[in-house]
Amino acid sequence: MTRATGEIRSTKVFLGGAWPIRTQAVSHVGDACMVEGVDDFDLDDLNMMRRQYPDRxxxxxxxxxxxxxxxPA
Structure with missing residues (x-):
């Protein structure tokens, strides 16, 4: 299950995308993206994010x- 972007506290505007249902906040430190959950994420959540960012x-x-x-290339 995923959560709509507009329901998540964020330090940056996102264009679409799906986040794990446990997501509470998304922030950035440089070019890294930190997805914080209200509870521990599981391997399904990790794999979902890996599919969304296959080159990272x-x-x-x-x-x-x-x-x-x-x-860097």
Whole structure:
């Protein structure tokens, strides 16, 4: 299940996209995107984010999914 972009507290405007249902906030640190959940994310949430960002490293640490900056070419 996903959550609509407009329902999430964010420090940046997003153009569409789906976020895991547990998402509470999305913020940016440089080019990295931090997705914070109200509870721990699971592997389904991680895999969903990996499918949305196939060219970037996506990691899971409990209630935070990080989408790391793209590697230089």
């Amino acid at each position: 490293r996506v990691t899971l640490d409990g209630h935070v999914i990080t989408v790391w900056p793209a590697s």
